[in-house]
Amino acid sequence: MKQVLITGANKGIGFETARQLLQNGYYVYIGSRSLENGQAAVEKLKAEGLTQVxxxxxEVTNSExxxxxxxEIGRKTDVLDVLVNNAGINGGMPQSSLEASVDQFxxxxxxxxxxxxxxxxxxxxLLKKSAQPRIVNVSSSGSSLTLQSDPTWTYYSHKAALYPSSKAAVNMYTxxxxxQLRDTAFKVNAVCPGFVATDFNNHRGTGTVQEGGTRIAKYAMIGQDGPTGKFIAEEHNPQTGETPW
Known part of the structure; x- marks a missing residue:
């Protein structure tokens, strides 16, 4: 049974990704800043008959x-097959380049x-011990420099200094x-779940958590013929998903 760690998985897209990977036979570790909230998420999934969780x-901001x-995970398994780096914050307001503080950044x-x-x-x-290791860094099409500089892009006027710049940095890290892992079996991609309605954006999104979870889970499960080192935003490019940086 393949094993996956998803950060920030007690709610929203992370939780839905956990559900879909469980449905596909994965054992899921739900990373949660609050253990209580994480355990509540586990109970919800177990109530659906999804027990391998x-x-x-x-807390991703705390090294300890x-x-x-x-x-803890190393005491339970010698191998981790998938890491989904999902935990994130939007940064609050204002997000203007001239008003957002360095502390906010x-x-x-x-x-x-x-x-x-x-x-x-x-x-x-632990990932290196997997036969087919996968890393999915959850990103956003709003971090595309190409799209953000294109006046014809749907969200061109929706500028924000904090969140998109942090995700652009995640894209570069990806x-x-x-x-660095090019000569191995790793597949490492930055994946946008789409503009999904969650607590993260006060439910202003136009997509569903199910759609977002499906997009993330897809790249957590890709085969050896799948892409690596790519920026995927299927909402922007439904054909191949590949999106300009």
């Missing part, structure tokens, strides 16, 4: 928490970028990570 306390989560990058780095580096040894 457990919660792990994991990440280390403790690695040790630091908080957002600490979760959205540095959190990805902390968790990936902590779990890479490119480099895929390159």
């Amino acid at each position: 457990e919660a792990v306390q994991l 928490s990440v280390r403790a989560a690695r040790e 630091e908080r957002v990058f600490n979760t959205n970028l540095y959190g990805v780095v902390r968790v990936t580096q902590a779990f890479i040894d 490119i480099d990570l895929a390159y």
Whole structure:
């Protein structure tokens, strides 16, 4: 049974991704900043008959928490097949380049970028023991420099300095990570779940968590013929999913 860790998986897209991977026979570790919230998510899934799941306390901004989560999971398994770096924050308002404070930037990058780095580096040894390791870094089409600079793009006027810039940095990290692992069986991709209605955006999104979870789970499960080092946003490009950086 393949095993997956999903950060920030106690609700929203992370929770739905967990559900879909469970339905596909994976054993899921739900990373949650609050262990209580993580356990509540586990109980919801078990009530649906999805029992191969457990919660792990994991605060991606805290190195000690990440280390403790690695040790806990390492006591249960020698191999991790999939890592989904899903945990993220939007940064609050304002998000204007001229008004957002450096403290706001630091908080957002600490979760959205540095959190990805902390968790990936902590779990890479377990992932390397998998026959088909996968890393999915949850991103956003709003982090595409090409789209953000295109006046004809649907969301061109929806500018924000914090969240998109942090995800653009995640995209660059994804490119480099895929390159470092290029001669291995790893598949490493940045994947946008779409503009999904969740607590994250006060339910202003136009898509469903089911759609978002499906997009993330797809790239967690891709075969050896699948892409690596790519930026995938199927809402933007339904044909191939590949999106300009």
